Each structure stands twice: as C-alpha cells, then as structure tokens.
Amino acid sequence: MNTTDSFAGERLKLSPFHPRQSALNIRDAWGAWNGYKFADCYYDAEYEYFCIRNTCGTYDICPMQKYEISGRNAEAMLNRMVTRDVQKIKLNTVAYCVWCTDEGRMIDDGTIFKLSSDKFMLTCGSPCSDWLEKSVFGFEHVSIKDVTEEFAALSLQGPTSCAVLKKMGLDGIDTAKRFEIKQFPFHGATLMVSRTGFTGDLGYELWIQPTLALELWDELYAAGEDYGIQPYGETATNMARLEAAFIMPAMEFNEALRTVHFEHDQTPFELNLGWLVDFKKPHFSGRNALLREKQRGSLYTLTKLDIEGNKPAVGSYIYQNRRCTREIGYVTSAMWSPAVKANIALAMIKTKHLKGELWAEIYYEKELRQYSRVARCRRKQKPFWAPARANATPPPDN
DSSP states (O other), rough: OOOOOTTGSSSBBBOOTTTHHHHHHHTEEEEETTTEEEEESOHHHHHHHHHHHHSSSEEOOOTSSEEEEETHHHHHHHHHHBOOOOOGOTTTEEEEEEOTHHHHHSSEEEEEEETTEEEEEEEEESHHHHHHHHHHHHHHHHHEOOOOGGGGEEEEEEEOOOOOOTTOOOOTTOOOOOEEEEEEEETEEHHHEEEEEESSSOOOOEEEEEEEEEHHHHHHHHHTGTTTTEEEEEEHHHHHHHHHHHHOTTTTTTOGOOSTTTTOSOOOOTTTOOOOOOSSSOOTTHHHHHHHHHHHSSSEEEEEEEEEESSTTOOOOEESSTOOOSEEEEEEEEEETTTTTEEEEEEEGGGGTSSEEEEEEEEEEEEEEEEEEEEEEOOOOSSSSOGGGTTTTOOOOO
16 A cells, blocks of 8 residues: 655644644644644633733744854844844844845844853744845854754743743743743753743743643643633634734734735834834845935835724725825724724834824625725824833733
8 A cells, every 4th residue: 555645745734843733723623833733722812811901811932933042253244134233132132123235125023132252142922044045144253053943932922921931830920021032951851931922911932842842832831721722723813913913914014025026025124113224223124215214204104093883994095185085005904802802903104194084995795785984083192002011020910
C-alpha cells in the first residue's frame, strides 16, 4: 500500500500547543497563519472576547515570526533598519517598532526584545527574512537566525492574568512593568515572560522551548482554573485590538513589499505612528522620505471614530457631508464594542478634512433585506479601551 502523502509539503504545521488546543476547539474552527493551523475561535468568539476583558485567555503566538539578531554590530544594524532609536531600548525590555522602504512606506510592524548588549529578538506578523538579509548588508559581525520554531509562545491576556501567573509560582511577576522581560526556572529550562500583548489590557507573553509546551499549558491551565482561563482565537483578538486602537496588517495597512498599486501602502505618519520615527538618531531606511512627509503633512490620517447608532460601519466610506456627495476616506475596521458600549471604527481620512464634519454611509442586512443609513462620526483622541490595570505595577488583585 502506498502511504506517500502527495500533499505533505502543503499541509499546515501544528503548533506545539496543538494537542491541547484541538481538544478545546469544539467548533473545529481553524484558519491559517504563516503556514500554521490556527484557531479562528474555539467555542464562541464573543464569549472568548469577554474572557479577555473579564477573566483571562490564552492566544497561540507560535506562528508569529521570530528572528534572533546577534553580534557586535546587531544594535547598529537594527538602528539602521527601524525608525525608532534602538540604542534607547533598555536591557530586558521590549519595544514596539516599524520599518520602511526608502520611500517611507511601511513594510511591517513588530517588537524588538533586547536580551543582551549584542543579542536581540525581532518578532513580526509576516516573514521578514529577505528584508533582514538586505538590511544586514554592509554590517560585519551580525548574525540573523530564524528562531520561529525554537519557541513555543503563548499570550495570556486579561485582568486575572497576573493572578494566574502568581498562582503558577512565578514569584515576582507582579513587579514586572509594561514591556519588561523576566526569566523564571521551569522544568530545568528557562521560561521567559514579557509583559506584552495585543489586547490593550493587562497581559503577558510566555516563551519556552517547544519540548516543554504541553507542561507549560497544563500548569498554566491548572493555575487558571479558578480564574476563568479560556483559549481565544483570531476573531476575539481582532475585537480586542480594535478597542485598543491597535493596527492590523491587511486592515489598517498593506505591507509595502506586497503592495502593487501606487500609495496603496501607508506610512508611519499616516498610521499615527510618528512617535516611532526618531530623526535625531543616525540615518535609517526611509528617513529622507519621512522627513519630507513630516514637513509637508500626510495625505491620510488614521482616525478613531465614535459613530452614531449601533450598526457597524464595516467597509463604509466616509463623507464630508450628510448627503454623501464628497468622499474623503474609508473605514478600515469597525464593530459594536461590548466593553465601551459604542459603535467604534478606525478610518483612513484625508488629513485636510479632519476638522470638518464626518459622515459614514453604512450598509447592513436585516432579515435577508438590505438597508442603508448615514451616521454622524465623532473623532476620538484616545484609545476606545485603556483600563488603568494595563499599565499598573503591581496590577490590581483579581
């Protein structure tokens, strides 16, 4: 009998946590991320969302790309590649960053972990090997290694997350400040915990070698049994990150290296990430183009909107007047927010029109019939959801 799998090279890889996750994915709702089988939801997306906001949940970040950049000139190389000043990143901390083409168009966003003076880890949502190889050109004594499969990584988010880690035995975890990294002994190995996440809430990310993934899962879930721990998938993640006004690839921005049409990609300034662009540091990719943009202003600005009514403005255009005769922007993400009790959205709007009226033309379905309405939009300056516990050290007891 021929047992050769002719589709072996096309099948999705399984996360080290998959044996536990598959048992809990009672809807068998799977998608794909970077070649990994990945949960869209486990039971119900809204239930998982409420676990993030009221108890805690786990999110598999094994498919996220991870690169080790090490060597004497590793810091200088990264400083040349990303827009923020890597020299200012403190040891054992994590920094959010973006990197651009020479035209100032954003390639991707991610995080830099400073593990020692000459060792960093870069994480990002999409493969970045080719750009890293180009960025290292001209720098000696720099090594780049794809370590994606060398980590089993799990995000633990929600108000009870710290309490769960304390019960698990991670003494001193409550002293970790936001973006700080701590190390803990775990079954003869080292468990790295960073106070990071993608929900805008209190949360942590746990990093361990793949052979200890199931031990980590079992001990975490045993500790979290009385704290409402629950796995959550991509749909609940997207709800939480929108409330926090975090950007998502293929929604708020197109990756520049994958964009075909002119200026259908974005710049950090258009995405309200100008605070990540440091013109005081040495030259970096995209500096000249970004400096020109800062001087003349951006064509579009990503804007937080509170929209009248309760119909999400998914895929809507933004207009300058109620009659919808002058289009000035488009919605990138929208939802009815259970936590904020508001109809929220992120939208790319032509900067010159930001001070005027904003109206959304919303189409929706009700009992198989199509309807439309025009709703007034109000600009918001702060994230829709930003609880004090997300930054508090120590976090409040739950």
